[in-house]
Amino acid sequence: MRLLIVCMQFPTGPGQSYMTTELAGALTTAGHEVEVLHLDWSAAPGGPTETFVTHGGVRLVRCAPRVVAGLGAWVWAASKFVLSGRRAARVARDLFDLEGFDAVIAWMPAIAIAPLLPLIRRAGVRHRLLFIWDFFPDHHRQIGRIPAGPPYWIARAWEQRLLGQFTAIICTLAGNADYLRRHYRVTEEQRVLVTPIWSDTSPRPAIDRAAIRARHGLPADRPIAVFGGQLVPGRGFEQMLAAADRGGTAGSSLLYLFIGDGRLAPKLRARAAEQSNVAWRPPLPRETYLDLLGACDVGMVATVRGVTSFSIPTKTIDYLRSGLPVIAAVEPGNDFVSILERYGVGVAVPLDAPEAFRLQVERLATDPRARLAAREGAPRCLDEVFDVRHAVAAVLDAVGA
Numbered sequence: 508m509r510l511l512i513v514c515m516q517f518p519t520g521p522g523q524s525y526m527t528t529e530l531a532g533a534l535t536t537a538g539h540e541v542e543v544l545h546l547d548w549s550a551a552p553g554g555p556t557e558t559f560v561t562h563g564g565v566r567l568v569r570c571a572p573r574v575v576a577g578l579g580a581w582v583w584a585a586s587k588f589v590l591s592g593r594r595a596a597r598v599a600r601d602l603f604d605l606e607g608f609d610a611v612i613a614w615m616p617a618i619a620i621a622p623l624l625p626l627i628r629r630a631g632v633r634h635r636l637l638f639i640w641d642f643f644p645d646h647h648r649q650i651g652r653i654p655a656g657p658p659y660w661i662a663r664a665w666e667q668r669l670l671g672q673f674t675a676i677i678c679t680l681a682g683n684a685d686y687l688r689r690h691y692r693v694t695e696e697q698r699v700l701v702t703p704i705w706s707d708t709s710p711r712p713a714i715d716r717a718a719i720r721a722r723h724g725l726p727a728d729r730p731i732a733v734f735g736g737q738l739v740p741g742r743g744f745e746q747m748l749a750a751a752d753r754g755g756t757a758g759s760s761l762l763y764l765f766i767g768d769g770r771l772a773p774k775l776r777a778r779a780a781e782q783s784n785v786a787w788r789p790p791l792p793r794e795t796y797l798d799l800l801g802a803c804d805v806g807m808v809a810t811v812r813g814v815t816s817f818s819i820p821t822k823t824i825d826y827l828r829s830g831l832p833v834i835a836a837v838e839p840g841n842d843f844v845s846i847l848e849r850y851g852v853g854v855a856v857p858l859d860a861p862e863a864f865r866l867q868v869e870r871l872a873t874d875p876r877a878r879l880a881a882r883e884g885a886p887r888c889l890d891e892v893f894d895v896r897h898a899v900a901a902v903l904d905a906v907g908a
Contacts, residue, residue: 508906509540511603511632513595513613513620515548517569519561522793526705526898530612532563533895534902542603545569546595546619552576552587556598570598581658588618596622605630610906612636616643617669618662624672634906637673640704642686642816649811651740667691675905679703679819680842686816702901703846706824708889711801719802723788730872731762732834733803735796736822738769743809743836748778748785749861750868755784761869762786764803766796800829804872809836810843812858817841824893827852832871832881836864850888851880 514527531541547554547569554571561567573590574583599605611632613620627635644662647653653662670676670691675698678684684699693699717727725731734747744765751763764786765775772787779787791799800806806826810818817840826833833853837844847853854871856863871877 508609509607510534510542510902511605511608511611512541512543513546513599513611513623514543515546515614515619517543517545517547517567519567524707526895527614528561528563529705529707529895530898530902531561531565533899535564537899542566542608543568544595544599544603544623546591547571548591548619556602558602568598568602570594585658588616588621592618592620592622595620596626599623600626605632608632610634610636610902612638612902613673615639615641616662616666617672618643618665621665621669624669628672634675635673636675636677636902636905637670638677639683639687640679641818642683642690645690646816671697673697675700677702677901677905680817682817682840682842698905700901700905702897703892704819704821704824705893705895705898706821708824708828708894710886711797711828711830714798714801716802719798723799723802725764725786725802726762729760729762730805730869731764731803732805732807732868732872733764733766733800733831734807734822735766735800735825738765738767738771738775740771743807743812743858744771744775746809746836746859746861746864747807750865751782751785753862753865754869755782757865759784759865759869761872763807764788766791766799797825797829800825800831803829803831804878805868806831806833806853807868808833809858810838810841812838817843819843819846824889827881827885827889827893830878830882830885832877834864834868834871836860846888846892850884850892852884852888853881 512531516525517527518525531543534541543565545567550571552572552574556570558568572587573594575586611627643666644653644659648659653659677700678687681701684701720727754761762784766788768790775787779785808820808823823833833847835855836858837855838858844855854867856867
């Protein structure tokens, strides 16, 4: 089967990987011919288009976005969606044999590739699949990236119309499939499937915890709770830091470690300088970062307050690969909680409950039984929930293969 993947993230540098690259690789390994149109959303606008074949045998065409600059942030952002989609459509028309594909796989927001969708339909591509990781524009309005009012209404109506162009829609959780049906119009002919996020699920090799801690200037004799990733608003840092405050008052030895960069990095760096149970480290190379996770005792995640759909924090997979139990601050009803509990790899507490967070993170970091349960449950959880083969199965199911 010939498959075209259209996406906005597809890293190809040494040691780089993402869910799109892993899906393309797994589909290729399964015997399918995969080509990728990468609208590189993070590239400098106006850059050149490049074509090459990856080490995994995937033909990749990468094009840069287009924008109207000099007229303000709103015009810049809106024009990026409109003009970049037109650019992607021209590249697809000129550099791909669209009539030869059996299926196209894309991701929400569909607005980003709106001009491409009519080309795909006119080319007679029978199966058109849309993965939804975040509901656009609902999620973006709720986290403050899109203003309420006309900009949101226009984006919402446009995205809804484009949703009808797809034959199958794939959500990450059953709760999100329910959200889709309640908040968007889905026809009887459209299939709705569920598959969680995926990544490399191989276990990490054994490490010298003491040596790695020493290398990063971390204490050898204190339990460590770690958060690794983008340090930006909406990741639950208020709750984690409030738990650290309460832990310091209670005399807990637990160290709260934050690894990464972003808008909140200066705040966390300053907090670490003045508070003995908080530490910050800058972003690290991938393998170095994973080794450092293995030298910690519990992984911390939090979902976004005020968001009505659900998510699975991707860093969960790295924590489980490193054998860490997971403490999650999540909104009520999130299916992610049942995954943690079913495999015994972590616990969840409500958002805005710093004392509950503190008690549970300290228990997970210091209770040998909790850590043993996580180490024993993680391989099965990774294999049965987060392995890329489940995404491949969902794709094949969606096309009736």
